Amino acid sequence: MQNQHSSSPNSWKQTTITSEEQEKTRQKTKLVLKRFTRKRENLVPILQQVQDELGYLPREAMLEVAGFLTIPEMDVYSVVTFYNQFRLIPPGRHSVRVCLGTACHMKGGYILLDAWKRRLSIDRGETTKDREFDLDTVACVGCCAMAPVNVVDKKAEGRVSPTRVDGILLAFKMEKEKKDKESQ
C-alpha cells in the first residue's frame, strides 16, 4: 500500500485540457475567490469550494488560488495532496465511494470494493474512460451499524452485497438509455 499522498498513482497525473478550457477554469475559480478575503487561513475552504464548482482541482485553478493568497504555488499543492478530500483528476458523472471503516471491513467492505473494481475495470482513485464513474474509498461515513456501506452520488446505502453492484449499475444504464431515447 502506498503512502496517503499518492493513494493512487493516477492522482499525480495532471489531465491536459485545451486552452479554452483553461480559460474557463480560471474564470470559474475567480468567481469562487470573490467570496473570500485574502487570508491564508481561507486556503482550505477556498479549495473546497473550487472543487465543488469544478469537480476537481486542475493546475490552473491551483495557480489562481496561489496568486490570490500571494503564497507559493508549492504551498497550495502541498495542501491539496495532503488531504484526502482533494482530487487532481476529473471525476466521473457518478461518484462511487466504498466505505472501508472497521465495521464495513469486517462485514465484507473489501469484497464490495473488489466487485466495483471488477465491474468498472478501474482501481480506487480512478475514473472510467467514458468519465461515467469514479471510484474511491472513504475511511468511514459513520453508518457502521448498516455495514457494508457504499455512497453512490452522495446517497449512502447500507447492507450492500457484491451482487447489488450489478443492480446499481443496471439502474444507471437504464436511466441513461431512457434519457438518450428522450433526447432523440
Place this chain on the structure above:
Amino acid sequence: MTVIASAEIASAYEKIKSHALSKWKNLWDGEKPVIMVSAATCGRSAGALEVLQTIKEEVGKGQDGIRIIETGCMGHCYAEPLVIIAKPGNPQIVYGYITPEKARRLVKDYVRGQDTSPEFALGALKETELIPSIYDLPRFKHEKYILLENIGRIDPEDIYHYIARDGYEALAKALQMQPENMVEEIRESGLRGRGGAGFTTAYKWEVCRSSPSKTKYLICNADEGDPGAFMDRAILESDPHSVIEGMIIAAYTVGARHGYIYVRAEYPLAVHRVEVALRQALSMGLLGKNVLGSGFAFDIKLFQGSGAFVCGEETALIASLEGKPGLPHHRPPFPATKGLHGKPTVINNVKTLAYVPRIVKNGADWFSQIGTEKSKGTAVFALAGKVLNTGLTEVPMGTTLRDIIFDVGGGIPKGRRFKAVQIGGPSGGCLPESALDMPIDFDSLKDVGAMMGSGGMVVMDEDDCMVEVARYFLEFTQRESCGKCTMCRLGTRQMLAMLEEFTCGRGRMEGLDTLRELAEDVKAGSLCGLGKTSPNPVLTTLRYFRDEYEAHIREKRCPALMCHDLIAYYILPEKCERSCDACVGTCTVEAISSDKRRIKVIDQAKCVKCGTCMTACPPQYNAVIKLSPPEKVPVAEKK
C-alpha cells in the same frame, strides 16, 4: 470582570423559554397526531427518506393537520428506519424496520384508525397497557442517558424544541457566574475529555482562562475520524444545540471571543444541521455580540475538515485551521498556552462540550456520583460489527463489556461465538473474552493495552481473523501517517509489510518478535497520538491471540477462514442439490459450472472469493464451505 447583569440575562432567557414552551405544548397537547421520522445519516442509508416521503404523501391526501417531524438518530440503528407516532391520549409508540409500505399502513391503520399495529412496534415510550414499554428491553437496565437524552426526540433543526427541554438554561445560569467559579464547578464534577485520552477538562480551561492574552479561541473537535465510531456524528445531527451551548459556556469561562467547530466533510448532514443551528442561535441572541444581554460576545465558525485522520490530533487540527497541511507539532507548548495563531486555545471534543450544559444545570455533585472513582459520568459507545443491536448506547463508566455487548447489544447474531471486541478504533486494542467482566473506564482500558479512544466498539465473532484485523488497522494508520516522524512513517510501513506476509502465509516465526519490538519502537519514537497508539491493535492481538498468528505462519491456515490468500471456496458434492442452480447465476465471475452429474463445481482459477455463492446456496443444502489452507480442496477440482 465587569458586574454581571443577572436580572437582564434571566429575563432574556425567560422570554425565549416561555415562547418555546408554548410552541412545544401546542405540538404535543394538540388534538392532532404527530409522526416523527428518524432521519440521521444511519436512518437515511436504510431508506428513511423514502419512508418520510411516503408518509408525507399519505398524510397530504387528507387535510387533517397531522404533523410530521424529521428527527435525528435514536441510537437504535439496527432497527432503522424508525418512526415514532404520538396520538393524543396514547403514549408515544416506536416502530422499527419501517418500509414505505409499512409506513403507508401505519398512517392508515393507526394514525387515522385505531389499530396500534403492535407487529411493527418496538415498544411504547411510557408504561401502558396498550403495548409493552420499550424500557422493558434488557438494555435499559444498564443505560443512562445524559448526552443522548434528546436524540431522536426533538427536531434538530428547530431550536425551540431544544429550549423547551430546558436547553440554554445552563447558559443563562453560567453567564450569571464568575468564570473562576465555573472552572471550579467543572473541576468538582471530575469531567475528563471524551476525545480519547481522558485529560482533565478543568485543567485545560484554567490554563487558558488565567492567561493574560486578549485573544483566545475555543475549538470544538468534531473530526471524528476513527473508523467504527459515529457518536459525534449522531449528536451533531440529532442535538446540535447541546454542543453549541457547551461551547458558549466554555468560551465564557475561558474568555474566548471566537469559536470554531471542526467537522469532517464526510458528514454532510452534520455540517448542514450545525449550520442551521448556528443561524438560529445567532438570530435569537444566544450567539453574537451580546449573548443573552450579558455583554459577552462570542461567534462560532464552521470549518470542514478535508479527510485527514491525523487532524483529530489537536496541534494538527490547529495547523489545518490555519490553512496548512495538518502536521502535529511537539507539545509543550500546549494549545491552551499557545494554539491557533499562537494564541491560547481550548480544544474539546463534541461529547465533552455537550456534557457541560448538563453539569451546569444539574450540579457537579450529580455528575460526580455517576461512574467510577477516577472516571466520572457516562461513556457513549458506538456498537457495530457482529452484534445484534448495532447503534449508540450510553452507560455509566464502570459498566462491564459483557453488559454492553450481551444486554445492550443483544449478543452475537446467528448463534456464533464471541471472539474479541475492538475498542477505540485504530488507537485501541482487541480485547478477548477474558476481559469481558472488567468494568470499563479510562484507566482500566489502558491497563489491558486498549484505549477509550472516541468510543467506537466493534464486536468480532469466530469468523473474524485477528491477524487480518491487525493488518487492517495498520493499513489505515499507515496511510494516514502524516510523515513527520520517521518511526511512524517508516515503522508502520515495515510492520504492515510483515503483517501482509502473515496473512498471505509467507511469514516466519522470528517475524513475531521483530514485529513486537518494532511496535514498541514506533510507540516510543512518534510525536503525536496517531503514531503512539497505532501499534496498539498489533500489540493486543499478539498478546491475546498469538495462536492465530502461529497458525498463519506454521500451517499457512487462517483459523477464522477470512484471509483471502489462505482460503478456498468449495462445494460439497454430497450436499449439492442437482436441481438447484442458485449459485451458478449469482457468481460474479462465472466460475461455477455443473459437472456430468449436475453437481456444481467451482473453478478455483477463476474464483475471486467474494462469497456470493455461499450466501446464495439455500440453507436446506448449505453446500458451500470455506477451506483453509486452500490445498484442502480435493485435487480433482484443481485443474
